[in-house]
Amino acid sequence: MANVVIDIAAEFTGNKAFKQAETSTEKLTKNVKKLAGAIGLGFGTAQVLAFGKASVKAALEAQAQQERLANLVKVTVGATDAQVQALNDQAAALQAIGVVNKENITQTQSQLATFNLQIDTIKTLTPAILDYVTAEKGAAASADQFKQMTNGLAQALNGNFASLTKVGFVLDEQTKKTIKSGTETERAAALVKVLDSTYKDFNKNLANTPTGQMQKLANAADDAKQIIGEGLLDALKGLGEDDSVQNLALSMQNFAIQTANVIRGIGKLIEKIQALDDKLPDWLKFDVGMIPIIGAWYEIAATAGQLAAVQKSSDNQHLKALQDQFKIIKKTSSVSTKLTADELKKLKAKQLQNAIDKANLALNKGEEVFDLDKIQIAAALTNQAELLAKTTNQAQILQIANDTARLNVKKSILALEDAIAAKDEAAIIAATNKLNADLKVLNALSGQNTQMLAIKTTLDSLKPVDLINQSNLDLAIAKIQEMLRLLAQASTQAKAPIPTSGKLGSGIPVGDFIAPISKEIAAQASIDSILEYADAAAERANAFADLLDMQSEQDLKDLIAYQKSVGDLGGYSPNMNTGRGSGAGGTNITVNTGIGDPEAIARAIEDAIRQSYQRGTSSTGLLAV
Amino acid sequence: MKQRRTTMPASVKGGVELRKALRKFTPDLAKETQKEIKTALVPITKSAKGYVPDRGKILSGWLPRQMSEATFPFFNPSVVKSGIGYKTTPSKANSRGFRSLASVFNKTAAGSIYEKMGRKTPDSRFVVNQDNKYRSPLKGKREMEGRVLYRAYEENNGKARDAVIKAIQTSANKLNQRASVRG
Numbered sequence: 001m002a003n004v005v006i007d008i009a010a011e012f013t014g015n016k017a018f019k020q021a022e023t024s025t026e027k028l029t030k031n032v033k034k035l036a037g038a039i040g041l042g043f044g045t046a047q048v049l050a051f052g053k054a055s056v057k058a059a060l061e062a063q064a065q066q067e068r069l070a071n072l073v074k075v076t077v078g079a080t081d082a083q084v085q086a087l088n089d090q091a092a093a094l095q096a097i098g099v100v101n102k103e104n105i106t107q108t109q110s111q112l113a114t115f116n117l118q119i120d121t122i123k124t125l126t127p128a129i130l131d132y133v134t135a136e137k138g139a140a141a142s143a144d145q146f147k148q149m150t151n152g153l154a155q156a157l158n159g160n161f162a163s164l165t166k167v168g169f170v171l172d173e174q175t176k177k178t179i180k181s182g183t184e185t186e187r188a189a190a191l192v193k194v195l196d197s198t199y200k201d202f203n204k205n206l207a208n209t210p211t212g213q214m215q216k217l218a219n220a221a222d223d224a225k226q227i228i229g230e231g232l233l234d235a236l237k238g239l240g241e242d243d244s245v246q247n248l249a250l251s252m253q254n255f256a257i258q259t260a261n262v263i264r265g266i267g268k269l270i271e272k273i274q275a276l277d278d279k280l281p282d283w284l285k286f287d288v289g290m291i292p293i294i295g296a297w298y299e300i301a302a303t304a305g306q307l308a309a310v311q312k313s314s315d316n317q318h319l320k321a322l323q324d325q326f327k328i329i330k331k332t333s334s335v336s337t338k339l340t341a342d343e344l345k346k347l348k349a350k351q352l353q354n355a356i357d358k359a360n361l362a363l364n365k366g367e368e369v370f371d372l373d374k375i376q377i378a379a380a381l382t383n384q385a386e387l388l389a390k391t392t393n394q395a396q397i398l399q400i401a402n403d404t405a406r407l408n409v410k411k412s413i414l415a416l417e418d419a420i421a422a423k424d425e426a427a428i429i430a431a432t433n434k435l436n437a438d439l440k441v442l443n444a445l446s447g448q449n450t451q452m453l454a455i456k457t458t459l460d461s462l463k464p465v466d467l468i469n470q471s472n473l474d475l476a477i478a479k480i481q482e483m484l485r486l487l488a489q490a491s492t493q494a495k496a497p498i499p500t501s502g503k504l505g506s507g508i509p510v511g512d513f514i515a516p517i518s519k520e521i522a523a524q525a526s527i528d529s530i531l532e533y534a535d536a537a538a539e540r541a542n543a544f545a546d547l548l549d550m551q552s553e554q555d556l557k558d559l560i561a562y563q564k565s566v567g568d569l570g571g572y573s574p575n576m577n578t579g580r581g582s583g584a585g586g587t588n589i590t591v592n593t594g595i596g597d598p599e600a601i602a603r604a605i606e607d608a609i610r611q612s613y614q615r616g617t618s619s620t621g622l623l624a625v
Numbered sequence: 626m627k628q629r630r631t632t633m634p635a636s637v638k639g640g641v642e643l644r645k646a647l648r649k650f651t652p653d654l655a656k657e658t659q660k661e662i663k664t665a666l667v668p669i670t671k672s673a674k675g676y677v678p679d680r681g682k683i684l685s686g687w688l689p690r691q692m693s694e695a696t697f698p699f700f701n702p703s704v705v706k707s708g709i710g711y712k713t714t715p716s717k718a719n720s721r722g723f724r725s726l727a728s729v730f731n732k733t734a735a736g737s738i739y740e741k742m743g744r745k746t747p748d749s750r751f752v753v754n755q756d757n758k759y760r761s762p763l764k765g766k767r768e769m770e771g772r773v774l775y776r777a778y779e780e781n782n783g784k785a786r787d788a789v790i791k792a793i794q795t796s797a798n799k800l801n802q803r804a805s806v807r808g
Contacts, residue, residue: 006729010726
């Protein structure tokens with residue numbers, strides 16, 4: 001579904017395809033060509049004019065940056081002109097040693113100034129921020145990137161550490177405390193220390209790489225453009241009654257066209273004179289300055305150029321220095337280019353290989369941390385930490401921190417693997433640094449954990465667990481009591497008189513008694529001795545039993561003899577208990593049956609039973625038959 | 626969502642650069658220009674919102690209802706009105722390389738349908754039924770013919786466009802005037 005949009009006013013800005021075609025390399029090439037055009041290496045009027053416009057624009061932008069910085073520091077901290085100049089000097093010095101151009105440095109200083117920081121603080125922070133930005137974004141970091149990252153760091157200076165922690169910085173508590181509660185100087189120093197721990201001199205070192213050299217070349221070209229632009233601005237303002245930007249641009253265009261024509265004309269003239277000069281004898285040879293009319297104009301122009309306020313000598317010197325720098329860099333670059341046509345490829349490959357090697361080393365360390373065994377050990381340690389948490393929470397916190405560090409390591413490993421897969425050298429280096437930082441943290445935590453465990457083990461070993469264990473103590477007491485009881489028993493048995501048969505009432509003659517053995521003593525005796533004792537006891541018992549039988553038989557005979565003597569047998573037969581089967585006087589009972597009428601026998605039995613019932617000697621009078 | 630640009634607007638050369646310069650060197654002038662452009666565009670959007678019919682003038686089946694799986698956009702007058710507005714900041718360049726400096730829009734789907742319904746198929750049942758319930762005239766020329774925003778723009782008779790151009794020109798003149806002041 002289409003929207004309804006009415007464009008009231010619009011501007012044609014050119015086809016997007018053209019813009020997309022402008023790569024950064026082409027831009028750099030264009031800048032170099034512009035610089036070459038500016039120093040007279042031969043371009044048409046259009047190029048000269050375009051470069052002039054660009055130069056003016058660059059000069060205006062640079063001036064705007066500096067004015068912004070000056071206004072900010074004057075308003076926020078009441079800076080003096082000398083202090084502003086000190087910041088400008090620092091920007092120039094930092095550009096000279098690194099790859100960041102002066103405009104970006106000034107912008108960084110301006111951003112810091114918006115946080116109401118003192119001049120000294122800005123000067124302290126700026127180099128560290130340049131190192132940080134160039135390390136993270138490369139030599140060609142844009143102005144917006146400088147602005148954004150400077151804002152993040154300035155926030156960190158105010159206690160918001162997100163910008164630092166996002167990129168992997170680990171701040172210890174002391175640093176955090178310093179940044180949160182220290183003075184401005186202390187906070188800045190702490191932040192610089194944190195940044196320097198990873199990025200120190202990155203900007204400076206980057207300038208020595210091929211990429212950095214190219215960036216310095218571009219910076220030099222931009223500087224030259226600015227200086228030319230400033231000169232053009234001043235010169236063009238003096239050309240006529242320019243009362244608007246449009247008129248100024250028109251004047252500038254006319255001036256450029258005329259200048260180009262004059263240059264061409266002078267070139268042709270010099271060419272002709274030199275051709276003529278070659279044909280002249282030596283004594284007639286002269287230089288251009290000696291031609292009356294042309295020479296006068298030439299000298300006037302040269303003198304005017306030197307003395308004119310619009311072409312400041314300092315600018316010229318700076319421009320000359322830049323041209324020299326440009327030549328040196330160009331020469332170095334060209335030599336490097338010639339050398340590196342083949343070698344650059346090798347160098348790149350070598351650098352990439354180095355980065356990958358370092359990454360693999362870090363990965364190996366990381367893999368060790370994250371293999372399955374380690375995870376299982378970590379799980380066991382976590383359980384241990386939970387147990388320890390009953391006595392101290394610090395151990396559990398430490399363990400959780402340890403696990404978190406492991407996860408960070410895993411994350412860094414994945415990032416590094418991605419970077420290696422993409423063969424992005426900068427990303428590999430950054431990811432390797434991050435992984436190493438995570439591993440450092442993990443190692444530090446692991447060390448603390450080990451130390452804690454060691455302390456715990458030592459403390460455990462000092463605890464007198466066995467001596468104060470109640471169950472062990474009870475067992476010991478029970479054993480002692482048992483020993484005392486046995487000792488008392490043994491003592492009693494030892495002291496007690498041996499029982500006699502008379503005392504026991506067994507009928508065994510005194511002195512002919514074997515005392516019984518207690519179960520406790522029997523339990524300690526051997527089986528053979530117990531069996532031997534049992535056999536002896538049985539034999540003795542049998543002997544006494546025989547003796548008792550003989551005594552009983554004799555007593556019965558004596559009784560019968562006595563009863564016979566008195567003539568009263570008490571209803572017993574005189575032969576009782578004397579027959580066979582009844583000991584000494586056995587009695588035989590004989591029942592005679594089977595003779596006579598069975599019916600008669602049955603009646604006789606019935607009668608006997610009935611009589612018995614009637615006498616009360618039988619419990620029932622009923623007969624089953 | 627695909628946007629259909631209308632016929633060629635007034636072309637301003639250097640407008641984007643001017644806006645940048647204004648913001649960079651004369652922020653007060655940039656704000657003033659924005660304000661003037663806004664003043665020029667508001668009458669169009671205000672009258673366009675007035676041309677959006679209320680619920681009673683819309684076919685009942687086109688109004689939003691509790692439960693429906695239909696994909697055809699419902700006509701909710703308040704939503705349609707909220708989708709009518711203006712923009713005073715430069716847009717991204719389109720495929721032909723033009724960047725809009727100031728624009729008015731009617732961006733909801735239902736609003737767009739109501740805007741243009743019947744231009745190509747005036748005898749369709751939907752258009753006839755809606756016209757029977759409430760007839761709103763189509764105004765404008767060719768692609769810029771419509772019932773709401775195009776109608777308001779047409780009735781504005783180019784006043785907004787002239788005012789926008791004038792605001793830009795005025796700010797350019799003021800910038801030049803300030804730039805030419807010599808210290």
